[in-house]
Amino acid sequence: MLRQQIIDSLMAQQPENIADAAMAQWEKLATEIISIVGEAGFNSLYERSVLLAQSTFPWLPACPSPPQAGSLFAEFRMRLAEQTPAHAREANSLLLTTFTDILASLIGEQLTASILRSAWGTPASDKSGKELDNE
Structure with missing residues (x-):
C-alpha cells in the first residue's frame, strides 16, 4: 500500500536522533x-492513535487533556529520546501507521497518501494508481 511505503521510506531516512526527526515529521x-x-x-486522531x-x-505518553499548544508532542519526544534508536523508530513507525490507518478510514487512501506526500515532500510513485486500484 502506498501509504505504508511512504512511511517506510521516511523511517529509512531517519538519522540516529529519532526524537528530533520524529517531531519534525x-x-x-x-x-x-x-x-x-x-x-x-x-x-x-493523534490521541486515538496513541491509545x-x-x-x-x-x-x-497519554495525550494531555486538554492538549496545550506546543505540548502535544513534548512528552512523546522525551520518551522517544529515552529509547534505543531502533526501538524509537519502530514506535514512531507504528504510531504513524496507526494514525494514517484511522485517517484513511475517514477520508480514503488516495487523499491520505496525497496529504503524506504534501507533508513530507515524498514524490508520487509511478505505481501509485495501480496500488490504489488493488486495495
Missing part, C-alpha cells in the same frame, strides 16, 4: 491535517 503532518480538520480534529499504539509500546 509529526509537526509537518499536523500542519497538513489541521488545515483540513482543525486542531481539535487532529488532536482527536491504540500503547498496547505495543506502553511507554508512549
Whole structure:
C-alpha cells in the first residue's frame, strides 16, 4: 500500500536522533491535517492513535487533556529520546501507521497518501494508481 511505503521510506531516512526527526515529521503532518480538520480534529486522531499504539509500546505518553499548544508532542519526544534508536523508530513507525490507518478510514487512501506526500515532500510513485486500484 502506498501509504505504508511512504512511511517506510521516511523511517529509512531517519538519522540516529529519532526524537528530533520524529517531531519534525509529526509537526509537518499536523500542519497538513489541521488545515483540513482543525486542531481539535487532529488532536482527536493523534490521541486515538496513541491509545491504540500503547498496547505495543506502553511507554508512549497519554495525550494531555486538554492538549496545550506546543505540548502535544513534548512528552512523546522525551520518551522517544529515552529509547534505543531502533526501538524509537519502530514506535514512531507504528504510531504513524496507526494514525494514517484511522485517517484513511475517514477520508480514503488516495487523499491520505496525497496529504503524506504534501507533508513530507515524498514524490508520487509511478505505481501509485495501480496500488490504489488493488486495495
